[in-house]
Structure formats: structure tokens, C-alpha cells
Amino acid sequence: MSEARPLVRGVPMLLSGVGRLFANGSLAIGLTMVVAVVLVAAFAPLLAPHDPFFANPIERYLPPLSEGYLLGTDELGRDILSRLIYGARLALLVAVVPTVIALVIGGAIGLFAGYLGGAWDSVVMRVFDVMFAFPGILLALGVSAALGPGLNSMIIAMVVVTIPAFGRIIRGVVLGVKEELYVEAARALGYGNMRIALRHVLPNVLAPALVYGTLQTGRNVILAASLSFLGLGPQPPTPDWGQMLSGGRMALATAAHVATIPGLAIVFLAIGFNLLGDGARDLLDPRTRRDRL
Amino acid sequence: MFTFVLRRALQTVPVVLGVTLATFLLSQIIPGDPTDVLLGPGASDEARERLRTALGLDRSMVVQYLYYLGNLAQGDFGQSFTFARPVIEVLADRMANTALLAFAAIALASAAGIAAGTWAAVRPGSLRDRGLTVGVLFLNSMPSFWLGLVLILIFGLHLRLLPVSGMSSGDGGPLNLMAHMLLPTVTLAAWSLAAIARMTRSSLLEVINSDYVRTARSRGVGEARIVLFHALPNAMPAVITVIGMQMGFLLSGAVLTETVFSWPGIGLAMYQAISTRDIPLIQGGILVLALAFVAINFAVDVLYAYFNPKIKLA
Numbered sequence: 001m002s003e004a005r006p007l008v009r010g011v012p013m014l015l016s017g018v019g020r021l022f023a024n025g026s027l028a029i030g031l032t033m034v035v036a037v038v039l040v041a042a043f044a045p046l047l048a049p050h051d052p053f054f055a056n057p058i059e060r061y062l063p064p065l066s067e068g069y070l071l072g073t074d075e076l077g078r079d080i081l082s083r084l085i086y087g088a089r090l091a092l093l094v095a096v097v098p099t100v101i102a103l104v105i106g107g108a109i110g111l112f113a114g115y116l117g118g119a120w121d122s123v124v125m126r127v128f129d130v131m132f133a134f135p136g137i138l139l140a141l142g143v144s145a146a147l148g149p150g151l152n153s154m155i156i157a158m159v160v161v162t163i164p165a166f167g168r169i170i171r172g173v174v175l176g177v178k179e180e181l182y183v184e185a186a187r188a189l190g191y192g193n194m195r196i197a198l199r200h201v202l203p204n205v206l207a208p209a210l211v212y213g214t215l216q217t218g219r220n221v222i223l224a225a226s227l228s229f230l231g232l233g234p235q236p237p238t239p240d241w242g243q244m245l246s247g248g249r250m251a252l253a254t255a256a257h258v259a260t261i262p263g264l265a266i267v268f269l270a271i272g273f274n275l276l277g278d279g280a281r282d283l284l285d286p287r288t289r290r291d292r293l
Numbered sequence: 294m295f296t297f298v299l300r301r302a303l304q305t306v307p308v309v310l311g312v313t314l315a316t317f318l319l320s321q322i323i324p325g326d327p328t329d330v331l332l333g334p335g336a337s338d339e340a341r342e343r344l345r346t347a348l349g350l351d352r353s354m355v356v357q358y359l360y361y362l363g364n365l366a367q368g369d370f371g372q373s374f375t376f377a378r379p380v381i382e383v384l385a386d387r388m389a390n391t392a393l394l395a396f397a398a399i400a401l402a403s404a405a406g407i408a409a410g411t412w413a414a415v416r417p418g419s420l421r422d423r424g425l426t427v428g429v430l431f432l433n434s435m436p437s438f439w440l441g442l443v444l445i446l447i448f449g450l451h452l453r454l455l456p457v458s459g460m461s462s463g464d465g466g467p468l469n470l471m472a473h474m475l476l477p478t479v480t481l482a483a484w485s486l487a488a489i490a491r492m493t494r495s496s497l498l499e500v501i502n503s504d505y506v507r508t509a510r511s512r513g514v515g516e517a518r519i520v521l522f523h524a525l526p527n528a529m530p531a532v533i534t535v536i537g538m539q540m541g542f543l544l545s546g547a548v549l550t551e552t553v554f555s556w557p558g559i560g561l562a563m564y565q566a567i568s569t570r571d572i573p574l575i576q577g578g579i580l581v582l583a584l585a586f587v588a589i590n591f592a593v594d595v596l597y598a599y600f601n602p603k604i605k606l607a
Contacts, residue, residue, distance in 0.1 A: 126307065126311070127311070129307075129308055129311070130307075130308055130311030130312060130314075130315060131315070133308050133311070133312050133583055133586060133587050133590075134312070134315070134545075134579065134583045134586075135540075135541030135542060135544050135545040135582060135583065135586045136541060136542045136544075136545030136546060137545050137546075137548070137549075138544075138545040138548070138579050138582055138583065139315070139579070141545075141548065141563070141567075141575070141579070142316070142319045142575055142576065142579045143319065143322070145566075145567050145570070145572065145575050146319045146320065146322050146323050146572060146575075147322060147323070147324065148323075148324060148570070149567070218433075218434065221434075222434070222435075222436050225436045225439075226436055226437075226438065226549055229436070229438050229549065229552075230548065230549070230552065230564055230567055231564075231567055231568055232567060242436075245436075245438070245439060245442075246438075249442065249553075252442060252445060252446055252450065253450050256446050256450075259439075259442050260439075260442070260443065260446070263435075263436065263439035263442070263443070266436055266439065267431070267434050267435050267436075267439070270433075270434035270435070270436075271430060271431070271434040274430060274433060274434050275430070
């Protein structure tokens with residue numbers, strides 16, 4: 001043994017056998033739902049019966065179950081099912097990409113703030129405090145509006161507002177981990193801060209990071225749809241669920257399906273990620289299994 | 294108590310300054326040259342320079358931020374070109390409408406959330422408890438604007454029971470206002486209701502197994518009395534914290550809800566400002582709502598300390 005090995009737990013445990021995965025109901029259901037959306041997104045060109053961009057003004061607002069249009073058509077006569085299928089790509093992208101970027105940036109900030117402590121930690125935490133003072137989607141709305149509407153601004157805005165939450169969570173975990181014996185042992189062996197932080201502390205932070213990342217992905221589905229609904233997301237004619245919903249608002253009385261169907265898709269994906277996150281949390285932290293919903 | 298309040302008030306000062314710095318930075322990240330927007334691309338270099346000097350854009354960012362702070366202190370939030378009025382007037386007109394909706398929603402979410410959480414917690418693992426779990430999951434996974442549209446569809450367009458837009462119609466009056474408020478309030482409250490119900494359930498489950506509850510039970514106190522007068526008060530602190538946090542979500546959620554129901558509050562004005570890129574109005578709206586949230590958090594902490602003497606010792 002030339003170096004202190006971190007106690008292996010968390011991620012390997014998560015992967016230790018399909019049996020355990022499916023013993024946990026919400027994890028299995030959530031995973032199935034998310035994988036279903038991923039498959040739809042991956043095989044969109046094969047699955048979509050029509051061109052999602054093809055507008056046919058003669059066949060506007062066809063109701064669901066119309067001939068050739070299973071879910072009907074929208075305000076421009078485009079096939080809703082095809083737009084929904086292609087929209088799955090964007091829905092996954094805007095849920096996952098901002099989470100991953102924010103997790104890497106926020107996680108790195110939290111890791112070093114928590115590990116180094118002192119003045120660095122105080123400064124970072126005060127900045128996070130200020131960002132937490134902005135309720136909900138307001139800061140994202142501001143950043144997105146200032147940068148100008150569009151997919152890139154939306155992703156930047158979502159990253160900015162989720163960094164503090166990840167930073168704070170990872171910092172909290174690091175504060176606990178750095179008191180562990182194996183970290184002390186590594187320090188006694190004379191290893192540098194960087195090496196201890198990356199090779200001994202980081203691996204033990206991955207499991208909670210994964211859980212909160214999944215839960216945040218579920219929240220991001222809603223956040224992205226909200227920004228998109230306000231006109232701050234991908235611009236027309238991109239097939240995007242939030243935007244399809246806001247496009248259908250005007251015809252709610254005569255063609256309710258145009259707005260309600262994309263909403264169902266959003267709810268489906270959000271439930272999938274939320275179940276996946278809840279299940280992963282229960283699996284990794286048995287203490288929460290019974291006393292929380 | 295006084296020193297606690299004072300210390301807590303002093304803690305908000307850097308946060309308030311930080312919030313103003315963040316809203317100031319929003320105007321700094323707008324891409325492009327601001328003189329292009331104001332003068333048009335064909336303007337001469339001299340005219341641009343003069344405008345930059347006039348607006349203070351030639352100064353350093355620190356000086357510009359201090360100017361911004363000075364203007365805010367004098368109530369100058371800039372000019373909204375969407376409404377062709379000073380931002381502060383637009384916001385002042387609408388603040389009360391947003392507050393009305395937010396307070397109605399928090400009242401509904403708290404009452405219904407605590408009731409639902411208690412109802413589920415007294416029978417853990419039962420059908421109703423599982424029902425609550427599923428309900429919470431759905432409410433948490435549902436975009437509020439979609440819920441709003443579905444409610445409009447059912448109660449407004451199909452059943453024709455309730456108005457779906459604005460604050461009043463016809464002669465107005467309190468009953469008319471309440472009818473207009475009902476759907477937006479339910480829409481806005483839904484998400485918070487789920488969070489409050491979940492917290493009530495889990496903190497009630499913690500205290501319900503404690504010694505004093507068992508003692509009360511052995512003395513023959515009725516189950517309803519135990520839950521309402523012994524367990525629930527001790528489960529409240531955690532619930533109050535969640536309610537305080539939810540106020541922030543309600544203030545920001547107002548943007549979506551007000552948009553769906555055309556409710557004439559700050560959120561609807563901000564939505565209208567998005568399409569015209571009326572950044573001063575968006576900045577002002579964010580600032581006012583964030584400061585309201587800071588003030589509410591302060592009030593919640595003070596109330597919390599008042600009801601929970603242990604805090605003061607810390």
C-alpha cells in the first residue's frame with residue numbers, strides 16, 4: 001500500500017447489480033421513463049411520421065386522431081406528434097447540459113472552497129448568499145433577457161442560477177469528508193492539497209453530486225420550459241415543448257390539444273428525472289428512505 | 294431580542310448591496326454597443342461620444358455602479374420604453390396586485406399543505422399517504438403555466454364557472470375580484486403546497502414518535518388532540534422555514550402565473566418587457582421582487598426567533 005485509498009462507496013454501490021436497481025421502485029420507473037424519452041430523441045427521424053417543420057395552412061388545428069395526424073396539427077398545420085418527437089431532443093439537451101456544466105463549475109468551486117476553507121470559503125459563500133436572494137427563475141429570466149433570447153442565452157442563464165446550489169451542497173459534503181481518517185492519513189504521508197482534494201476527497205463527493213444532479217435535471221426540465229414559455233428559449237420554428245405550449249395558448253378554446261399535449265410531455269420527462277433522483281437518493285442514503293417522501 | 298433583530302438586519306446589508314450589484318451587472322452583459330441601440334447604427338462617432346459622456350458610459354464600471362446605486366436611492370430605476378413611463382411608476386402601480394396574489398397563494402398553500410401533510414402523516418404507509426406521495430410528485434413535475442392553462446380550459450372554457458383573465462369585469466366589487474383571483478391563486482399555490490405538505494409530513498413523523506407524544510398517549514389523551522396540540526406545534530419550525538422559502542418562489546412564479554391569467558402585476562409587465570427587450574423594466578422588476586424576498590426572509594427569521602427561544606442563545 002503506497003497510498004491511502006479512499007473508502008469506496010456511493011457510485012460503485014449504485015452500479016452493483018441490476019437486481020438492486022430494480023428493487024427500488026421509483027428508480028426503475030424513473031429510469032424507464034427517461035430512457036424512453038432518450039430513445040425517442042435518438043430515433044426521431046425514424047419515428048416521426050411527418051417533417052416537424054412542414055407547415056400546411058389548409059390543415060391547421062386538426063384534432064387528435066385525425067387521419068394521418070395521430071395528435072393533430074398546430075396553428076401552422078404542422079404535425080404535433082412529429083414536433084413532439086423532435087422536441088424530445090431539445091428537452092433532454094436543455095435539461096442535461098446546464099446541469100452538467102453547473103455541476104462541474106459549482107462542484108469545483110464547492111470542492112476548493114470547502115477544502116481550503118478560510119477567506120476563500122467566506123467570499124464564495126457570500127457570493128452564493130447573494131445569488132440565493134434571487135427567488136426562483138428571476139435571475140435566469142434577467143440573464144436570459146439581457147443576453148437576448150435564444151438557446152445559448154437560456155443555457156448560460158440556467159447554469160448561472162444553478163451553480164450556487166451545487167457549490168453549497170458539494171462544499172457541505174467536502175467539509176464532512178475532509179475530517180475523515182483517510183484524508184488525515186494522506187496528509188500525514190505528505191501529499192499536497194491538490195492531490196488530496198482530487199484523489200481522496202473528490203471520489204467521495206461523486207455520489208451525492210450524482211443524486212443532486214439528477215434531481216436538478218428534473219427541475220431544469222421545468223425551468224427550461226418556463227423560460228421557453230416566456231419567449232426566452234429557442235426561437236420559432238424550432239420544435240421545443242415549452243414554445244409549442246405557448247404557441248397553443250391562443251387557440252385554447254377551439255384547439256386545446258395544441259397546448260395541453262406538449263405540457264403532458266414536459267410533465268412526463270420531469271416525473272422521470274424526479275423519480276430517478278429520488279430513487280438514487282434512497283439507494284445511496286438509506287437514512288432518508290423511510291422518513292421522507 | 295433587540296440585539297438579534299439588529300444583528301440580523303445588519304446581515305441583510307451586504308445581501309442588498311449584492312442584489313443591486315447583480316442587477317447592475319445585467320445591464321453590463323447586454324451584447325452590442327448601447328449607443329447603437331439608442332442612436333441607430335448610422336450615428337456619427339461624435340454623437341456616440343457625446344451620448345457616452347452624457348450617460349456616464351465612458352467611466353469605469355465601479356463609477357457606473359455607484360451612479361446606479363445613487364439613482365436607485367433617489368427612486369430612479371430608469372425609463373421603461375414599453376410603457377413610456379419611469380420604471381418605478383410602473384412597478385409601484387402593480388406591486389399591490391402581485392403582493393395580493395402572492396399572499397393569497399401562500400395562505401392557500403400553507404393551510405392546504407399543512408392539512409394534507411398532517412392527514413397523511415397520521416397513517417404512514419396507508420393509501421392516503423401514498424396518494425400524497427404521488428400528488429406531491431405530480432405537482433413538483435408540473436410547470437405552473439401548464440396547470441394554469443388546464444384550469445382555464447376546465448373551469449373557464451368548458452364549465453364557464455370562473456373568469457380566466459384580468460382582475461375585474463363588469464362592475465367589479467370584492468366578490469368579482471375573488472372570482473378572478475381563484476384560478477391564479479390555485480395555480481401559483483400548487484408547487485408550494487406540495488413542498489409544504491411534504492415538509493409537514495416528514496417533520497410530523499419525526500415528532501410523533503417522541504417521548505412526550507407517547508406519554509400523552511399513555512395518559513389517554515385522544516389521538517386528534519395529540520396530533521393537533523402536542524405534535525403539530527413541535528413540527529412547525531421546519532414548516533415555517535419552508536413557507537418562508539416558498540414566498541420567494543411565489544414572487545418569481547408570479548411572472549408565469551400573471552402571464553397566463555393576464556393578471557396586471559409586476560410579472561406581467563416583465564413578460565411584456567421581454568419581447569421589447571425593455572431591460573430597465575426587467576432589471577427593476579427583478580430588483581423589487583428580490584428585495585421583497587430579502588425582507589420576507591428577514592421577517593421569517595425574526596418570527597422564528599420570537600417563537601423559538603433556543604435561536605437567541607446561538
